[in-house]
Structures are given as structure tokens and as C-alpha cells.
Amino acid sequence: MTQDLKSKIDANVLRDEGEVARALLEKARPSPNEKAETERLARRLVHAVRKGRRPQGGVDAFMQEYSLSSEEGVVLMCLAEALLRIPDADTADKLIADKIGGRDWNEHFGHSDSLFVNASTWGLMLTGRVVDLGRDTTGDASGFLGNLVKQSGEPIIRQAMRHAMRIMGKQFVLGRTIKEALQIAAEDEKQGYRHSFDMLGEAAMTADDAERYFQSYRDALLATAANAGTSQDKDVFARPSISIKLSALHPRYEPRKKDDLERELLPRLVEVCTLAKEHNLGVTIDAEEADKLELSLELFKQLAEDKSLTGWNGLGLAVQAYGRRACPTLEWL
The missing domain is CATH 3.20.20.220 (TIM Barrel)
Known part of the structure; x- marks a missing residue:
């Protein structure tokens, strides 16, 4: 060079x-004609998308609820990409335990009318609790049940999570x-x-x-x-x-x-x-x-x-x- x-x-x-930002803002400032044309194009695209869109549900509703601006949304995207590329069960379990545990999934439960979002939230809450409850013995019925699920249900949770993440991953990852x-x-x-x-x-x-x-x-x-x-x-x-x-x-x-x-x-x-x-x-x-x-x-x-x-x-x-x-x-x- x-x-x-x-x-x-x-x-x-x-x-x-x-x-740097101030210099770029000056360069990026549109003329009145460019601004008007941009607004016309944006409106046309939004109207076309809304007109051809099915009633909101599935992944659309899921992504609206779990925004990428939230910690939970970022965790989901990490899983969506990573789980698609993990062939062995042990590594998948470790990743799920690391990424899902401790996140406040309960905040999202009941906020959406979409069955897909609420059902997924139950799964995420369950998975989070599985990881948390296994950290120490609580000695009560709830803790016993949590540990029992951890011991016997993690493969089931893994398979369900992999399936859900594969659905979401296809929105961002074209193929494995x-x-x-x-x-x-x-x-x-x-x-x-x-x-x-x-x-x-x-x-x-x-x-x-x-x-x-x-x-x-x-x-x-x-x-x-x-x-x-x-x-x-x-x-x-x-x-x-x-x-x-x-x-x-x-x-x-x-x-x-x-x-x-x-x-x-x-x-x-x-x-x-x-x-x-x-x-x-x-x-x-x-x-x-x-x-x-x-x-x-x-x-x-x-x-x-x-x-x-x-x-x-x-x-x-x-x-x-x-x-x-x-x-x-x-x-x-």
C-alpha cells in the first residue's frame, strides 16, 4: 500500500x-431529496412486508419477545449458532448449562399470546432451574424434584433445546x-x-x-x-x-x-x-x-x-x- x-x-x-463519528455524520447527512426518497422507499418496503406477512407467531413472535438487546436474546443467538455445530451430547449439555442457567426467563413468561413463546419460556425456565437447583441440595420437595429432573431429564431437555434452536437458527444460519x-x-x-x-x-x-x-x-x-x-x-x-x-x-x-x-x-x-x-x-x-x-x-x-x-x-x-x-x-x- x-x-x-x-x-x-x-x-x-x-x-x-x-x-470519527462527527466526521462520518457530516458525510452521511442526506440532502432533502435523498431523505424524501429514503422515506418513500422505507414506507413501500414496510407496507409490502406487512401485506405479505402471515399472522405473527412462531419465530417472529419469539424474536420480538426475546430481543437481541436483552441478555436472554443474546444467549439464544449464541445457542442457535453453537448448538447447530456440536455433534456430541456431553458438550451440548455443558453449553446449555452454561448459557441458559441464571438468566431471568421468568420475566418473559406470559408476555406473549403466542403459544410458541410461552411454551419455549417454560422450557427455558425449566432448563435454568435444572442447572441452578443442581448446584446445591435444598432438601425440600421442590429441590428434590429439580435434582431428579437434572439427573434423568437433561438429554430430553437437550434434544428439545436443539430442536428449538434449529428452528431459530435457520433464520440466521442457512445450513449446517x-x-x-x-x-x-x-x-x-x-x-x-x-x-x-x-x-x-x-x-x-x-x-x-x-x-x-x-x-x-x-x-x-x-x-x-x-x-x-x-x-x-x-x-x-x-x-x-x-x-x-x-x-x-x-x-x-x-x-x-x-x-x-x-x-x-x-x-x-x-x-x-x-x-x-x-x-x-x-x-x-x-x-x-x-x-x-x-x-x-x-x-x-x-x-x-x-x-x-x-x-x-x-x-x-x-x-x-x-x-x-x-x-x-x-x-x-
């Missing part, structure tokens, strides 16, 4: 957030595998939608983890390509794409390991992108922690300038819009 643009990015690392995601996306694609398939996962801790993620990305690209068909003459932006994490492809994705990453990670990135180029698909590099931004930009630059990828316009980089350095980063891109 040029020194001038790099200086702009570096200058915003610890810049006062209030100062790329095959499942492609099947679910098929109906939307018939209506003209296109998808970027984000591969959920954590950073690699070992070389074996990195190899597994690498193979998963390759498999996802091949599955997406097979599903999308051979349309080499079609604009890459009109076709599906996948999103990858650099920290999933190397166990030491750290600025101080820059030389190792250029030697070990970069060739893997070129291989993934070459495969995407062959099938006319896009690849987006996901955002990492803020302290790794400069490292990500440097690797992105080398990847974008790789001669073997000339003519392919499918390389993208996710930029965290809430970051102080978002605007100079976009300028650099």
Missing part, C-alpha cells in the same frame, strides 16, 4: 470515537453443511437472489485444523460450482461466492509471523482463489480482529497482484464498517 494511504489508516487506530445450505438457497435463487456462503468456524489452533478448513473451503467451492453450473460468460457478481477466514487457514495468524504467513498461507490462498477463478466464482476474505487489519491488507494486496489471477474480478475483502479505520481502508481498496 502507498505510504500516504497507510498513514491515513494508521492515524485512525486510536482516534477519538466521537471525532454447504450441501444443506445450497438446497435451502435454491428457492431464493429461483427468484433472482444470489448468495455468499460464509463458512462459520473459529481460528485454527493447529496445522491439522488449518488443513481441515482448507479442505472445507475447497469442497465448498466445488459444491457451489457444481450447483451454479458452468456459466463462464456470466458476470462473477451474478454468481454465488464463499467467504473464508485467514485465521482458519493458519494456526499462527499474527502480525509478528508475517514472513511465515507469506511463505505458508499465501500459496494456500492462491490455490483457493485459482479454483474459484476456474469456476467463475467469488471469494471474500472475512474480517479479522482489529490488530490484524494491516496484516490482512498486506496479504490481500499480494493476492490481488498475483499474475495467475489476472482477469478474475471475484476477490473481495470484508471491511468492518464500525471500525475507526473503515473509511481510509475503503479508500485504499
Whole structure:
């Protein structure tokens, strides 16, 4: 990157957030015509959604009751994502006990006319009490019953919770595998939608983890390509794409390991992108922690300038819009 643009990015690392926000507000202030057009579009969209909406119930009612601004709502979203990816019962039990116990589910009971919300609240209350009552022996009938349920009913609770979370998870997670995601996306694609398939996962801790993620990305690209068909003459932006994490492809994705990453990670990135180029698909590099931004930009630059990828316009980089350095980063891109 040029020194001038790099200086702009570096200058915003610890810049006062209030100062950044004020500058952005000025840039984002719409003209009277833009404001009027925005309001017209918003009203049209809201009316269209309300007109085509079924009577509220199920997940809609559940999400309205358990807002993401509440602790309980955040816990539910953690479970919705995590439980879909946990194969063994012991880990699922531990996660449920950790995330559900102690939350004030009783505050929500009876606030909704939707049977789904109230029934789910009973389940959440029961699960919370199972965890709490097991912490010490109360010696009364209620405590005895709670401990009995804990000893004999946790697998049942786990299965019920996994089922409920799978219903909710589908609102946010398209599928547990790329095959499942492609099947679910098929109906939307018939209506003209296109998808970027984000591969959920954590950073690699070992070389074996990195190899597994690498193979998963390759498999996802091949599955997406097979599903999308051979349309080499079609604009890459009109076709599906996948999103990858650099920290999933190397166990030491750290600025101080820059030389190792250029030697070990970069060739893997070129291989993934070459495969995407062959099938006319896009690849987006996901955002990492803020302290790794400069490292990500440097690797992105080398990847974008790789001669073997000339003519392919499918390389993208996710930029965290809430970051102080978002605007100079976009300028650099």
C-alpha cells in the first residue's frame, strides 16, 4: 500500500470515537431529496412486508419477545449458532448449562399470546432451574424434584433445546453443511437472489485444523460450482461466492509471523482463489480482529497482484464498517 494511504489508516487506530463519528455524520447527512426518497422507499418496503406477512407467531413472535438487546436474546443467538455445530451430547449439555442457567426467563413468561413463546419460556425456565437447583441440595420437595429432573431429564431437555434452536437458527444460519445450505438457497435463487456462503468456524489452533478448513473451503467451492453450473460468460457478481477466514487457514495468524504467513498461507490462498477463478466464482476474505487489519491488507494486496489471477474480478475483502479505520481502508481498496 502507498505510504500516504497507510498513514491515513494508521492515524485512525486510536482516534477519538466521537471525532470519527462527527466526521462520518457530516458525510452521511442526506440532502432533502435523498431523505424524501429514503422515506418513500422505507414506507413501500414496510407496507409490502406487512401485506405479505402471515399472522405473527412462531419465530417472529419469539424474536420480538426475546430481543437481541436483552441478555436472554443474546444467549439464544449464541445457542442457535453453537448448538447447530456440536455433534456430541456431553458438550451440548455443558453449553446449555452454561448459557441458559441464571438468566431471568421468568420475566418473559406470559408476555406473549403466542403459544410458541410461552411454551419455549417454560422450557427455558425449566432448563435454568435444572442447572441452578443442581448446584446445591435444598432438601425440600421442590429441590428434590429439580435434582431428579437434572439427573434423568437433561438429554430430553437437550434434544428439545436443539430442536428449538434449529428452528431459530435457520433464520440466521442457512445450513449446517454447504450441501444443506445450497438446497435451502435454491428457492431464493429461483427468484433472482444470489448468495455468499460464509463458512462459520473459529481460528485454527493447529496445522491439522488449518488443513481441515482448507479442505472445507475447497469442497465448498466445488459444491457451489457444481450447483451454479458452468456459466463462464456470466458476470462473477451474478454468481454465488464463499467467504473464508485467514485465521482458519493458519494456526499462527499474527502480525509478528508475517514472513511465515507469506511463505505458508499465501500459496494456500492462491490455490483457493485459482479454483474459484476456474469456476467463475467469488471469494471474500472475512474480517479479522482489529490488530490484524494491516496484516490482512498486506496479504490481500499480494493476492490481488498475483499474475495467475489476472482477469478474475471475484476477490473481495470484508471491511468492518464500525471500525475507526473503515473509511481510509475503503479508500485504499
